[in-house]
Amino acid sequence: MTNGGSNEPRPTRNQRREAAREKARQLREEQRKKDRRNKFLLQGGIGLAAIAIVAMVALIIMNSIRPAGPGPANMASDGILIGEGMQTVETTALKAGEEPLPSKPDETGTVADIRVYVDYLCPFCGRFERANSNQIKQWVDSGAATVEIHPISILTSKSAGTQYSLRSANAAACVANYSPNDFFAFNSALFVDQPAEGSPGLSNEEIKGKVKDAGVKSTTAIDKCIDDMTFKSWASDVTERALSGPIPNSEVKAVTGTPTVLVNGKQYTGALDDPKEFAAFVLQAAGETYSTSTPTPTPTPAG
Structure with missing residues (x-):
């Protein structure tokens, strides 16, 4: 009768010690491989993050340093000047990077020089436009004033x-x-049912509709210009x-x-909707400009 079990002799103390050392060596080697792998992955991750950061910074710089683009014709002063008969004073387009050329105001005061800086999303601009557009048009049409819209x-x-704001500009x-010569009408059209500040504003298609509302006969080139920005x-x-x-x-x-709003270089600070x-401000500003001549015709309030 046998008791079962291995017939091999039990390892000696030295053999057990060597086996333990070998096991420890294998564990240390596996840990070193694992550490090297983790280090490689960490360095790779840092490298990818660094590349992403560099790419983002480059994109920001690219967007902030915009290539100068050519300006539109008839806005060499950064605005469009409209005179008697509602005719635009034509100017050549500014080249890329070229400085604007200020319009020369009438120094005699016989023609009121009105300049308006507008943002088409600005509710206060809409208030001023709806209250004053008709009388400004009357003055300009008759030759009593010019208006330059920026x-x-x-x-x-x-x-x-x-x-x-950028798309409408x-x-x-x-x-x-x-x-x-349709600019004044288009400018007015953008303030009809003006979108509220904070809203998405008008779509490009809706802006194109405003172009048609202004009476523009041929809109093909303008439509493309709007879409292409x-x-x-x-x-x-x-x-x-x-x-x-x-x-x-x-x-x-x-x-x-x-x-x-400027009249002969003086800023209007009165009520926008009066x-x-x-x-009265236009008359006063014109009166301060000339000394001997009397403007003919004289700007008068719209009835």
């Missing part, structure tokens, strides 16, 4: 991510470039110039809000 986009971040430049860079540049100043032929150093108060 679209800027200071509320670009206030339209739920759609950049409506670009659209205004498109109309100035391709159909300048042809004058996006220019619209951003004119906004920066208005905010940083100086504002030529003006007592105002820089635009700090919209609307900024056409009689604005008309």
Whole structure:
């Protein structure tokens, strides 16, 4: 009868010690391999993160250093000047990086020089436009005044991510470039049912509808200009110039809000929705400009 079990002799103490040492050596080697693998993965992860950070910084720099784009025709002053008969004063387009050329005001005071800096999302601009557009048009049409409209986009971040201010300023430049004598009507159309600040604003298709509402006969080139954002860079540049100043032929150093309304270089600070108060300011500003001549015809409040 046998008791079962191995017939091999039991390991000696030295053999057990060597086996333990070998096992410990194998464990240490496995740990070293694991440490090297983790180190490699960690370094690789840091490298990928560094590459991602560099890429993000490069993108930010690329976006902040925009290539200068050409400006629209008929806006060499950063605005569009409209005179007697509602005819636009035509100017050649600014080349990329070229400085604007300020319009020369009438120094006699016989023609009121009205300049308006507007953002098409600005509710106060809408209030001023709806109250004063008709009488300004009457003055300009008769030759008693000129109006120079400067679209800027200071509320670009206030339209739920759609950049409506920038898109509408670009659209205004498109109309100035391709159909300048329809600009005043288009400018007014953008304030009819004006979208609220903080809303997405108008879509490009809705802006194109405003172009048609303004009576533009051929809209093909303008529609493409709106979709392509042809004058996006220019619209951003004119906004920066208005905010940083100086504002030529003006007592105002820089635009700090919209609307900024100037008459013969003097800023209007009265009620935006009172056409009689604005008309009185126009008369006063014109009267301070001339000494001997009397303006004919004289701006008068719209009835």
